[in-house]
Amino acid sequence: MHIPDGFLDAKTAVTTGVLATAGVGWSLRQARQKLPARRVPLLGLAAAFIFAAQMLNFPVAGGTSGHLIGGVLAAVLVGPGAAVVVLTSVLILQCFLFNDGGVTALGANIFNMALVAPLAGYTIYRSVHRLTTGLRGMVLAAAFACWGATVLAAVCCAGQLALSGTVPWGKVFPAMTGVHMLIGIGEGAITALVLAAVARTRSELIEEGAPATLRKSYREVLVYGLLLSLGLALFVAPFACGWPDGLEKVAGALGFEHRAAEKAIIPAPLPDYGIPGVRSAPWVTAVVGATGTMVAFGVAWLLARALTPKEER
Amino acid sequence: MRHDFLDSHSRLDSPVHRLPAGIKLASALLFVFLLVLAPLPACVPIAAVLVVVALLSRLPASFLVKRLLLLEPFVLGVAVLTLFQPHGIEVFAAIVARSTLCLFTMLLLSSTTPFAELLCVLKRMRVPALLVTTLALMYRYLFVLMDEGERMQRARACRTFERRRWHGWKALGTVAGQLFVRSTERAERIYAAMLARGWK
Numbered sequence: 001m002h003i004p005d006g007f008l009d010a011k012t013a014v015t016t017g018v019l020a021t022a023g024v025g026w027s028l029r030q031a032r033q034k035l036p037a038r039r040v041p042l043l044g045l046a047a048a049f050i051f052a053a054q055m056l057n058f059p060v061a062g063g064t065s066g067h068l069i070g071g072v073l074a075a076v077l078v079g080p081g082a083a084v085v086v087l088t089s090v091l092i093l094q095c096f097l098f099n100d101g102g103v104t105a106l107g108a109n110i111f112n113m114a115l116v117a118p119l120a121g122y123t124i125y126r127s128v129h130r131l132t133t134g135l136r137g138m139v140l141a142a143a144f145a146c147w148g149a150t151v152l153a154a155v156c157c158a159g160q161l162a163l164s165g166t167v168p169w170g171k172v173f174p175a176m177t178g179v180h181m182l183i184g185i186g187e188g189a190i191t192a193l194v195l196a197a198v199a200r201t202r203s204e205l206i207e208e209g210a211p212a213t214l215r216k217s218y219r220e221v222l223v224y225g226l227l228l229s230l231g232l233a234l235f236v237a238p239f240a241c242g243w244p245d246g247l248e249k250v251a252g253a254l255g256f257e258h259r260a261a262e263k264a265i266i267p268a269p270l271p272d273y274g275i276p277g278v279r280s281a282p283w284v285t286a287v288v289g290a291t292g293t294m295v296a297f298g299v300a301w302l303l304a305r306a307l308t309p310k311e312e313r
Numbered sequence: 314m315r316h317d318f319l320d321s322h323s324r325l326d327s328p329v330h331r332l333p334a335g336i337k338l339a340s341a342l343l344f345v346f347l348l349v350l351a352p353l354p355a356c357v358p359i360a361a362v363l364v365v366v367a368l369l370s371r372l373p374a375s376f377l378v379k380r381l382l383l384l385e386p387f388v389l390g391v392a393v394l395t396l397f398q399p400h401g402i403e404v405f406a407a408i409v410a411r412s413t414l415c416l417f418t419m420l421l422l423s424s425t426t427p428f429a430e431l432l433c434v435l436k437r438m439r440v441p442a443l444l445v446t447t448l449a450l451m452y453r454y455l456f457v458l459m460d461e462g463e464r465m466q467r468a469r470a471c472r473t474f475e476r477r478r479w480h481g482w483k484a485l486g487t488v489a490g491q492l493f494v495r496s497t498e499r500a501e502r503i504y505a506a507m508l509a510r511g512w513k
Contacts, residue, residue, distance in 0.1 A: 004388045005415030006349050006408050013349075028441045038504050040443070044450020045458075045500040046493075051451065052458040053489045056466070068489075077493060089447045097320055097428055097452075099384055099419045102412070103345050166408065167394045175394055193486025194493065202494050 001069070001157050001180070002094070002109055005102030009164040015234060016160060017107030023115045023227050027084040030220060035082065046078050047089040053194070071117030071153070072125060072146040073191045076206060077198070080122040081220065087114035108160050111231055112153040119224050121149030135199055136308040138206070142195050143188035143300035150184035151177060151292075159235030169239040181292045185299055192300070196307040322372055322424040329370035329421075334430035335437070341422040345415050353407055360414055363421065370425050380420055381413065388412045428452050454499070462492050 008016070031043075050070040070090070074083035091109050094100040101109045125145035129137055158176040162169035199206055323330075329337075344363070348356055367377060388409060395404045429452070436445050465488045473484055 002387060004391065004412045005345055005419075006411035007391060008349075010350065024444075025441075028443050031443055032441075038501070040446065041450055041503040041507065042497060042500040043443070043447045045454055045496040045503070047447055047451040048454040048458045049493050049496045051455055052462050052492065055459060056462060056485055056489055085444065085447055089444065089451050092448060093428075093451060093455075096419070096431060097423050099380075099416055099423060100387060102415055103342060103419060104349050104415075161391070161394070166404070168398050171397045172394050189482070190486065190489075193483060194489045197487040197490025198493055201491065202497075205494065205497060 001113060001154060002101035003105035003157065003160070005104050007102070007161060007164065007166050008105050008108055009166075012160050012164045012235075013104045013107060016105075016111045016231075019227060019231050019234075020107040020110040020115065023224070024084060024088050024110065026223055026227075027081045030081050031085055039078075039082070042078060043082055043085055044089075046074060046082075047086045047093075050074055050086060050090050051093065068190050068194075069113065069117065069150065069187055070191075071113060072121035072142060072149050072187075073194060075118035075122040076125060076142055076191075076195060080118055080224075083118040083122070084114055087118060090114075108157070112156045112160075115224075116156050116228060116231065117149040117153045119228060120152050121145045124148045134308075135196070135203075136304045138199065139192045139196050139307050140300050140304035143192040143303050144297055146188035146191045147181075147184035147296040147300065148293075150180050150187050154180035156231060156235055159232075159239065162239060163235055173239070181296070185296060188296070188300055189303055192303050192307060320423055320428055322376060323427045325371065325425075327369060327371040327425070329366060329425045332425075334426050335434045337422055337426050338431060338434055341418050344418045348411055348414050348418070353410065356411065356414060363414065363417055366421055367417075370421065372421075372424055376424070377417075377420065380424075381416060384416055384420075385413065388416065450503075454496075457499075458492065458496055461495060462488065465491060 035043075050068070050073070053068050053070060053073075056068070071083070071087060074086045077083075078086060088110055091101060091106065091114055095103060095106050095109070122145070125141045128141035128144055131137075132140055154176045155173070158169070158172045161167045161172050161176075195206065344359060348359060351359075367374075392405055392409050392412070395401060395408055398404065429449075432445055432449055432452075435448075436442075466485075469484050469488055473480075
């Protein structure tokens with residue numbers, strides 16, 4: 001899901017950059033005020049752990065292998081606010097050291113994978129976890145939250161690519177969402193396995209991470225919620241419904257539009273996104289989405305059953 | 314395990330390696346922005362400059378090519394989606410050319426500049442201290458943790474023999490979970506050591 005350089009135009013790169021800076025700045029501020037000093041080294045170690053865990057390859061059928069992205073895992077283990085800092089560090093290191101993900105797309109990548117994935121994932125995790133109990137509920141909630149977070153981040157990524165005019169929405173949305181619905185299942189399974197293993201040896205580590213942030217502070221929930229909905233409204237809403245494209249207007253006012261137009265080397269894909277035969281697409285998308293969600297929840301439930309010993313159910 | 318597989322050539326000696334990190338970072342960012350925004354013909358002189366820098370830096374050509382080829386699938390994976398539109402081929406070619414040049418720029422930066430020097434530049438640019446500390450600790454302990462993970466995986470491979478994939482996954486999950494437990498314990502020891510050395 002790492003967007004390389006050259007795929008985003010100026011207006012999208014600037015907007016995602018601003019949103020990402022605001023989100024990361026806010027969580028750094030929160031962390032400085034609330035994070036106990038003894039947990040500061042844990043941020044660095046957790047970031048190193050996520051990076052190292054990404055190197056463990058899980059063999060999937062036919063010689064291919066999957067690996068972890070780690071958004072929800074970090075959020076559950078160290079708390080959502082700290083997870084933003086941890087994942088931002090991972091992405092910065094991947095960009096500058098491993099050259100995975102572009103510099104101009106760093107804002108977009110941070111927004112998708114360090115803000116949307118852990119924060120939205122953690123919200124899903126908490127709401128599902130509230131309905132269930134015990135270790136099994138925790139594993140179920142985490143696995144399902146992982147799937148939801150991966151798909152949501154992919155939708156944001158698709159929106160940013162389409163908004164830049166690089167790829168038509170009608171193509172990039174089904175492709176990104178479809179692939180990440182599958183990847184999300186793998187991600188959920190790995191996260192569930194890791195969390196179950198941690199819970200078996202040091203269960204207090206998971207409880208310790210949770211109440212540190214986001215639970216009692218409504219202001220924090222409000223700021224993060226506002227940021228995420230702003231991002232979704234800017235990147236996804238223009239395609240998902242008939243609202244006027246606010247970003248285009250802002251870009252026009254700021255003069256980005258002019259610059260984007262100068263760059264005529266990339267022609268506008270399908271001027272008004274009128275793709276023949278897509279009239280029924282919203283229905284199909286909704287049905288496919290609902291089915292996918294049900295399947296993912298079922299898989300998460302089976303996983304939770306398999307991973308927890310009988311006496312703890 | 315080789316501990317410098319990420320930035321293995323960043324500590325060599327050449328005119329490019331000796332330049333201050335700040336200048337290298339600024340010019341790399343400038344190049345990337347130019348490559349992304351400028352019309353495609355203007356990218357040719359930039360590419361020429363990049364090749365000159367690469368020659369000056371005395372980096373082995375095989376390393377650069379290997380690294381570029383390793384990262385190219387990530388670019389192509391996203392770029393494939395651009396094919397499904399009018400003039401798809403042209404858009405595809407333009408985007409792949411731009412992305413590859415940007416990749417080359419960042420590759421030159423990361424293999425001529427040690428990460429610690431980049432962190433010093435970030436600190437001078439007033440990036441929040443907590444983020445810089447996290448990045449520094451992450452870079453410091455990355456190799457330690459990967460080594461530890463590899464050792465645990467080797468130990469597991471020696472002790473378990475299991476053909477079924479599910480059990481392999483479960484064992485790997487345990488390795489990763491245990492790795493996290495060990496990294497929190499290490500973080501506690503590091504904190505004690507930091508306090509002992511007067512950290513505030």
